[in-house]
Amino acid sequence: xxxxxxxxxxxxxxxxxxxxxxxxxxxxxxxxxxxxxxxxxxxxxxxxxxxxxxxxxxxxxxxxxxxxxxxxxxxxxxxxxxxxxxxxxxxxxxxxxxxxxxxxxxxxxxxxxxxxxxxxxxxxxxxxxxxxxxxxxxxxxxxxxxxxxxxxxxxxxxxxxxxxxxxxxxxxxxxxxxxxxxxxxxxxxxxxxxxxxxxxxxxxxxxxxxxxxxxxxxxxxxxxxxxxxxxxxxxxxxxxxxxxxxxxxxxxxxxxxxxxxxxxxxxxxxxxxxxxxxxxxxxxxxxxxxxxxxxxxxxxxxxxxxxxxxxxxxxxxxxxxxxxxxxxxxxxxxxxxxxxxxxxxxxxxxxxxxxxxxxxxxxxxxxxxxxxxxxxxxxxxxxxxxxxxxxxxxxxxxxxxxxxxxxxxxxxxxxxxxxxxxxxxxxxxxxxxxxxx
Amino acid sequence: xxxxxxxxxxxxxxxxxxxxxxxxxxxxxxxxxxxxxxxxxxxxxxxxxxxxxxxxxxxxxxxxxxxxxxxxxxxxxxxxxxxxxxxxxxxxxxxxxxxxxxxxxxxxxxxxxxxxxxxxxxxxxxxxxxxxxxxxxxxxxxxxxxxxxxxxxxxxxxxxxxxxxxxxxxxxxxxxxxxxxxxxxxxxxxxxxxxxxxxxxxxxxxxxxxxxxxxxxxxxxxxxxxxxxxxxxxxxxxxxxxxxxxxxxxxxxxxxxxxxxxxxxxxxxxxxxxxxxxxxxxxxxxxxxxxxxxxxxxxxxxxxxxxxxxxxxxxxxxx
Numbered sequence: 001x002x003x004x005x006x007x008x009x010x011x012x013x014x015x016x017x018x019x020x021x022x023x024x025x026x027x028x029x030x031x032x033x034x035x036x037x038x039x040x041x042x043x044x045x046x047x048x049x050x051x052x053x054x055x056x057x058x059x060x061x062x063x064x065x066x067x068x069x070x071x072x073x074x075x076x077x078x079x080x081x082x083x084x085x086x087x088x089x090x091x092x093x094x095x096x097x098x099x100x101x102x103x104x105x106x107x108x109x110x111x112x113x114x115x116x117x118x119x120x121x122x123x124x125x126x127x128x129x130x131x132x133x134x135x136x137x138x139x140x141x142x143x144x145x146x147x148x149x150x151x152x153x154x155x156x157x158x159x160x161x162x163x164x165x166x167x168x169x170x171x172x173x174x175x176x177x178x179x180x181x182x183x184x185x186x187x188x189x190x191x192x193x194x195x196x197x198x199x200x201x202x203x204x205x206x207x208x209x210x211x212x213x214x215x216x217x218x219x220x221x222x223x224x225x226x227x228x229x230x231x232x233x234x235x236x237x238x239x240x241x242x243x244x245x246x247x248x249x250x251x252x253x254x255x256x257x258x259x260x261x262x263x264x265x266x267x268x269x270x271x272x273x274x275x276x277x278x279x280x281x282x283x284x285x286x287x288x289x290x291x292x293x294x295x296x297x298x299x300x301x302x303x304x305x306x307x308x309x310x311x312x313x314x315x316x317x318x319x320x321x322x323x324x325x326x327x328x329x330x331x332x333x334x335x336x337x338x339x340x341x342x343x344x345x346x347x348x349x350x351x352x353x354x355x356x357x358x359x360x361x362x363x364x365x366x367x368x369x370x371x372x373x374x375x376x377x378x379x380x381x382x383x384x385x386x387x388x389x390x391x392x393x394x395x396x397x398x399x400x401x402x403x404x405x406x407x408x409x410x411x412x413x414x415x416x417x418x419x420x421x422x423x424x425x426x427x428x429x430x431x432x433x434x435x436x437x
Numbered sequence: 438x439x440x441x442x443x444x445x446x447x448x449x450x451x452x453x454x455x456x457x458x459x460x461x462x463x464x465x466x467x468x469x470x471x472x473x474x475x476x477x478x479x480x481x482x483x484x485x486x487x488x489x490x491x492x493x494x495x496x497x498x499x500x501x502x503x504x505x506x507x508x509x510x511x512x513x514x515x516x517x518x519x520x521x522x523x524x525x526x527x528x529x530x531x532x533x534x535x536x537x538x539x540x541x542x543x544x545x546x547x548x549x550x551x552x553x554x555x556x557x558x559x560x561x562x563x564x565x566x567x568x569x570x571x572x573x574x575x576x577x578x579x580x581x582x583x584x585x586x587x588x589x590x591x592x593x594x595x596x597x598x599x600x601x602x603x604x605x606x607x608x609x610x611x612x613x614x615x616x617x618x619x620x621x622x623x624x625x626x627x628x629x630x631x632x633x634x635x636x637x638x639x640x641x642x643x644x645x646x647x648x649x650x651x652x653x654x655x656x657x658x659x660x661x662x663x664x665x666x667x668x669x670x671x672x673x674x675x676x677x678x679x680x681x682x683x684x685x686x687x688x689x690x691x692x693x694x695x696x697x698x699x700x701x702x703x704x705x706x707x708x709x710x711x712x713x714x715x716x717x718x719x720x721x722x723x724x725x726x727x728x729x730x731x732x733x734x735x736x737x738x739x740x741x742x743x744x745x746x747x748x749x750x751x752x753x754x755x756x
Contacts, residue, residue, distance in 0.1 A: 042718050042719045043719060043720075043721075043722065088718055089714070089718050090714065090718045090719065090721065093673075093674070094671060094673035094674030094675075094677070095577070095578055095669050095671040095673065095674055096663070096667050096669050096670070096671060096674030096675060097674055099667050099668060099669045100471065100472070100475060100667065100711075101711075101714060103467070103468055103471050104468055104472075104711055104714075104715070107466065107467045107468035107471070108466070108468035108711075109715070120577060121576055121577040121578065121671060121673075124577050124578075124580070125577075125578070125580065125669045125671065128580045128582050128668060129668060129669075132582075132668075144577070190568065190569060191568055191575060191576035192571075192575040192576045192577045193576075195571060195575060223576075
């Protein structure tokens with residue numbers, strides 16, 4: 001009896017193994033739905049300014065693609081014909097937790113791909129795991145150049161340009177617009193994003209305008225400190241007129257409100273690289289004349305850009321969520337769109353539903369018209385995106401009763417990113433050789 | 438020593454249970470294997486807190502040692518190129534032990550809320566240092582990707598899982614034997630009446646110091662195991678006060694009834710968190726917190742009290 005049972009088990013295992021081998025080597029089976037994990041901050045301080053707008057941007061575009069209502073040339077319904085079932089997950093709780101949750105997404109819930117991620121820390125943490133588990137992962141927002149500069153990646157892509165360009169573009173913009181300044185300083189949160197943002201801004205300023213004095217006392221308050229009285233006083237006493245900040249979310253709102261009552265914006269020229277959410281949330285209270293960036297052709301800077309895809313996105317987003325799409329909404333939407341384009345192209349090439357490898361091959365080096373502008377995966381062997389990055393000057397539009405920007409200027413990728421194969425820090429230190437502006 | 442351990446009922450059953458777990462690990466899907474591994478790693482730290490808790494001390498700062506262990510592993514790999522699991526794990530315990538021994542001189546003089554808050558303060562000092570220093574990875578931390586066992590680079594996580602299971606059995610047996618020793622019996626005595634213990638001729642300060650050192654080493658081991666199992670260290674997941682809070686949370690949830698309880702509690706915690714996260718991505722913390730409230734209200738003895746009752750007769754002598 002028991003030996004028969006053993007034989008039966010043995011045969012079943014053998015047959016199962018053979019079947020599995022056949023599935024692994026044969027063409028992919030067409031699917032009606034694909035499951036895709038979409039990670040963004042749904043709780044905590046980064047949910048309001050980044051996570052939720054990002055999630056909404058993804059949701060809007062996924063629904064439109066599933067229904068086939070996206071404007072041309074993306075009107076074809078589905079991802080290689082399949083509907084996407086998004087699994088939204090929370091990015092908060094620390095890197096270690098995210099690594100665990102990423103494993104759960106792939107190994108427990110069996111997703112076809114993972115999109116999203118906002119924090120550079122999370123991206124750095126999950127990238128090696130994505131490579132280990134061999135799962136296509138498209139990063140949407142995070143900025144650190146280390147993701148692709150420290151090692152070559154096979155399964156990880158990023159549809160957002162890295163953060164070095166944000167700082168270089170900021171420095172170029174202030175030098176273009178405010179030539180004769182008596183030096184610069186900064187107020188940035190004391191963690192990786194804040195430290196890096198100011199570091200790259202500082203190096204670029206030193207390379208491009210050696211006679212502009214760097215303050216010896218830039219401020220690095222704790223993240224989420226909320227009270228900046230001391231820092232504002234210190235910055236006010238500093239002779240430097242330009243103040244760089246990479247504050248975001250509640251911190252930029254608190255800083256702006258506290259600086260406003262101290263008359264800070266009358267004396268200082270503030271340059272904010274990601275404070276876009278505060279412009280909308282503070283509305284009329286947000287001071288005019290602040291240099292504001294959105295990390296690409298997104299949000300405030302392209303709100304009135306007259307292109308069909310952008311108009312569709314802004315209108316539909318406003319209709320559904322009763323707010324303007326912010327930078328992260330565009331960034332998530334862009335990742336979803338890139339994934340669709342790659343799936344469709346791979347399906348066409350393969351003549352059937354594409355495998356992950358075929359989708360990745362189609363995604364590699366892809367160049368596409370996204371909602372705000374053109375994006376190209378041209379760095380890191382076709383895995384890392386570049387696109388223009390711009391800044392503008394904030395102004396409250398009294399007639400429309402909404403924020404607006406003037407003097408918008410975008411810098412082409414060739415001007416702000418190290419050429420393929422070079423590390424950003426080395427390229428900056430060498431004085432940005434070959435930059436085409 | 439070995440026969441003494443085998444004669445102890447708790448240890449005997451734990452060895453059998455963990456051996457079965459190690460065998461089951463071979464068949465488990467990877468995600469379950471991972472969650473059990475995380476649970477076991479965290480359970481090591483909770484075991485240390487259990488020793489303190491039985492003495493009447495609650496530490497809100499054991500993330501200090503958890504973090505030291507985790508960072509010892511990560512830094513040794515990043516800057517020293519060491520990948521061997523035994524070396525990294527040993528380093529985690531030694532680093533945590535040295536700090537625990539030194540800080541023990543200060544902390545052994547404090548009780549109750551003062552002990553809890555002072556340990557919290559020390560852990561936040563480490564957090565502050567890590568966040569501000571780029572060479573230590575700042576808020577992003579490092580990846581821990583290479584795990585080798587005596588020169589052999591295994592494919593998959595199963596060998597590491599077995600290593601962690603083995604560590605847990607050894608730690609659990611050692612703590613059980615300690616608690617049954619004369620010094621160990623002082624644990625509850627100190628909680629009940631310190632003055633009497635002093636009159637019996639024992640130094641309370643020294644007894645607490647030993648327990649504190651043991652709990653620091655266990656938390657260091659836990660951090661080291663966690664870093665290797667997870668493949669990532671960063672201040673928010675390893676050193677922040679929320680990590681200390683989580684460990685206390687699991688201690689309360691598990692109950693102090695047995696040295697096995699921390700491991701059961703920690704594994705249950707991992708699964709509650711995984712499912713809460715899956716079911717309610719926007720409110721998972723609420724589910725986790727609600728579970729603790731429910732346990733405090735309805736199971737004041739923790740999860741262990743559910744298992745304890747049927748065995749109560751046989752286990753009574755183990756306290």
